[in-house]
Amino acid sequence: MQIVMIGAGYVGLTTGACLAQMGHSVVCVDIDAKRVADLRKAIVPIFEPGLDELIESGLANGRLDFTADVRAATAEADMVFLAVGTPSAPNGEINLSYIEAAARQVAPALKPGATVVIKSTVVAGTAQKVREIIAEEREALDFSVASNPEFLREGSAIGDFMEPDRIVVGTDDQRTARRMKEVYAPLIAKGAPFISTSTVNAELIKYAANAFLALKIGFINDVADLCEKVEGDVSAVSRGIGLDRRIGGAFLEAGPGFGGSCFPKDTRAFAAIGRKNGAPQTLIETLIERNEMRKRRLAKKIVEQLRHTAGRGGRVAVLGVAFKANTDDAREAAALTIVPLLREAGLTVSVHDPRAKDPSLRGVAWSDCPYRACKGADAVVVLTEWEEYRKLDLARLIKEMKGNLLFDYRNLFDREKVLASGFRHVAIGRAPAEAQRKPVKRIAHPRWSDSAAVAMP
Ligand code: UDX
Ligand code: UDX
Numbered sequence: 001m002q003i004v005m006i007g008a009g010y011v012g013l014t015t016g017a018c019l020a021q022m023g024h025s026v027v028c029v030d031i032d033a034k035r036v037a038d039l040r041k042a043i044v045p046i047f048e049p050g051l052d053e054l055i056e057s058g059l060a061n062g063r064l065d066f067t068a069d070v071r072a073a074t075a076e077a078d079m080v081f082l083a084v085g086t087p088s089a090p091n092g093e094i095n096l097s098y099i100e101a102a103a104r105q106v107a108p109a110l111k112p113g114a115t116v117v118i119k120s121t122v123v124a125g126t127a128q129k130v131r132e133i134i135a136e137e138r139e140a141l142d143f144s145v146a147s148n149p150e151f152l153r154e155g156s157a158i159g160d161f162m163e164p165d166r167i168v169v170g171t172d173d174q175r176t177a178r179r180m181k182e183v184y185a186p187l188i189a190k191g192a193p194f195i196s197t198s199t200v201n202a203e204l205i206k207y208a209a210n211a212f213l214a215l216k217i218g219f220i221n222d223v224a225d226l227c228e229k230v231e232g233d234v235s236a237v238s239r240g241i242g243l244d245r246r247i248g249g250a251f252l253e254a255g256p257g258f259g260g261s262c263f264p265k266d267t268r269a270f271a272a273i274g275r276k277n278g279a280p281q282t283l284i285e286t287l288i289e290r291n292e293m294r295k296r297r298l299a300k301k302i303v304e305q306l307r308h309t310a311g312r313g314g315r316v317a318v319l320g321v322a323f324k325a326n327t328d329d330a331r332e333a334a335a336l337t338i339v340p341l342l343r344e345a346g347l348t349v350s351v352h353d354p355r356a357k358d359p360s361l362r363g364v365a366w367s368d369c370p371y372r373a374c375k376g377a378d379a380v381v382v383l384t385e386w387e388e389y390r391k392l393d394l395a396r397l398i399k400e401m402k403g404n405l406l407f408d409y410r411n412l413f414d415r416e417k418v419l420a421s422g423f424r425h426v427a428i429g430r431a432p433a434e435a436q437r438k439p440v441k442r443i444a445h446p447r448w449s450d451s452a453a454v455a456m457p
Contacts, residue, residue: 001025001183006102007120008035008066010046010157010261010329011150012083015119017054018161020064022186027065027073039066047328047355050158074109079183081148082106082130083119092268093276094123103130108139115176115311117146121206121266124272126447127170127199144176154260155326166193170202207273209285210266216251217258218287221294224254224429234429235411256334256383256409257294257334259323264291264332295334299341301405302381305426306347309403310378315348317401319370319378319409320384322356330358334383339364350377352390370445371400378403385410392432394421404435 001024005016009028020026030036042056056129058064067073074080084098099120106116118127118132131145147170152160164187169180177196181188185311188194197205202309224234242249258264267288274281306314323333330336335351338359342349350365352373355368367373370389374380374397382389390412398404398421406423406433411430418425426432 002076002078003027003183004029004080004106005084005119006030006080006106007084007098008032008039008081009085010048010154011119011152012056012081013044013046014048014051014152014157014161015081015083015150017058018158019183020058021054021162023063023231024183025057025063026058027067027077029070029073031068036066036068046232047298048157049155049326053253054447060212062066071109074106074114075111077111077114079115079117079179080106080110081119086120086122086265088265088268092272094121094269094272095264096122096126096129098134099130101128103133104137104369107193109306110134110138110141110143112223114141114142115146115179115411117148119148119150119182121149121210121262121269122147122203123269124200124203137367144171144173145199146171146176146180147202148201151206154329155324162187163190164192166195168195168202168205170197170199172199197391207266207270207338210262211270211287213251214258214263214267214291215283215287217253217263218253218291220252220254221257222246222290222429227429228431231431232429235431243266254411256298256338256428257291259331259333259336261329261331263286263320267291292337294370295337296341296346298334298407299338300407301426302338302342303345303347304379307345309405313348314348314378315350315376315402316342317350317352317367317370317374317380317384318342318364319373319380319389320386321353321361322384322386325385325387328355328357330356333358336360338381338383350374352366353384354386356384371397375399377401379405379407381407381409382412382432383409385412394404395422398422 003019003024003026005012005026005028008028012028016026016028038045042059044052044055082099082102084102086094099122127145127147149168155163171177181194211233220238223237227234238252241247241254267284271281271284318335318339321330321333321335323329339349343363350367350373352367392393396419404423406418406425408427411428415425415433417434422435424434
């Protein structure tokens with residue numbers, strides 16, 4: 001099938017490259033001419049494991065191409081996917097202007113029988129809105145609109161696409177449902193469940209899924225706070241509840257609070273949809289507040305401990321800016337809340353991340369090595385669960401540092417090893433633990449005053 005993808009971002013690029021890999025002919029369109037030019041040379045603007053190879057093979061076999069020319073690409077398309085940004089407006093509602101602009105851009109060149117597929121995360125009723133925009137522009141055109149939300153996690157997006165838990169398609173006519181099944185035929189043949197429902201249900205499924213996943217995280221983070229007070233261990237509690245098939249162990253890792261371009265945006269949007277339609281999503285409203293408060297509270301804990309051990313002007317090394325491991329994306333990452341608060345408290349902050357760089361972090365010293373980032377530091381704070389951090393040589397790390405505070409905000413480290421290296425271990429969901437002062441080995445010495453008794457060598 002001839003497919004056009006409007007928006008070559010984290011979602012559009014991965015989806016387009018995977019559809020090409022499945023045998024479709026795909027043209028990705030983007031307004032960012034430099035991004036298009038780079039992509040045509042297989043220079044990929046984002047880090048997503050495996051994406052570079054997919055794009056290279058798609059370009060090589062001619063099934064994937066990139067252009068900034070919406071009209072030319074749309075004129076040939078059987079399906080036009082919209083995967084442009086749907087950022088949060090100040091009141092939490094999503095900004096649909098890019099989706100509406102994209103609908104207006106594709107309307108003039110759409111060929112009869114084409115389907116416009118909304119891939120971006122949009123509020124219930126957006127498919128109808130897109131249909132109206134296009135119908136206004138092309139009164140007599142025979143076309144359809146479908147909603148096809150994505151459930152891709154950054155860092156594992158290709159696997160999530162190629163082996164989905166389910167494919168959700170919202171359409172208001174059987175013909176479109178059949179065409180959407182054709183698009184995903186190879187995945188359905190491998191057993192992926194295909195849900196065909198109304199566009200409103202498909203739009204709601206996406207928000208409800210993300211809101212629920214975020215709720216699991218918020219819940220285990222609250223349980224972690226309780227564990228810290230009652231000598232519990234949240235990792236044990238998480239495992240103990242997660243083995244219940246009705247709960248499931250996924251998304252029960254306590255941490256510094258969720259970030260990314262989706263959970264924060266989608267929970268705010270879901271709450272706004274509820275408020276707007278007289279069905280307030282109070283659990284999600286509370287979740288949003290507590291998640292932001294969590295990041296601030298963790299920063300406060302660091303400042304207080306530093307003030308106690310190093311006075312004002314302490315030095316902190318922050319390891320991890322990406323909102324999670326295996327991505328270069330720092331959107332709404334915990335570091336973006338915590339680091340500025342450490343700076344405001346007068347602390348000197350060095351920062352390291354294997355992939356993510358965020359220009360919004362001002363007045364920090366970026367380092368390209370976690371050990372160098374920790375040089376002279378009174379404390380080290382781990383905010384992202386990079387494998388590279390899990391493997392840090394703690395004995396070497398503490399030698400670089402001035403102090404011995406390790407804020408392990410992803411519970412990466414084995415406590416015994418941390419204490420054996422001489423750190424004070426401040427983890428999530430466990431009471432802090434001090435390196436046991438090694439008892440000074442007293443060797444029975446004759447008293448020096450009995451000099452006669454001491455046979456000097
Ligand atoms: C986006 C939405 O933010 C998300 O809600 C939705 O689920 C999927 O699409 P993402 O791919 O992460 O997620 O967005 P982003 O990385 O910002 O990429 C959007 C791309 O669309 C950018 O490359 C931008 O240049 C492009 N774009 C934006 C257009 O091509 N046309 C536009 O009118 C607006
Ligand atoms: C999410 C959804 O998982 C995905 O289905 C949807 O399509 C897009 O939004 P993503 O934002 O890429 O994916 O990352 P995800 O793996 O869900 O993590 C989101 C945040 O939650 C990260 O900050 C992560 O560190 C945090 N998290 C996740 C936890 O704190 N604990 C967990 O157990 C899982």
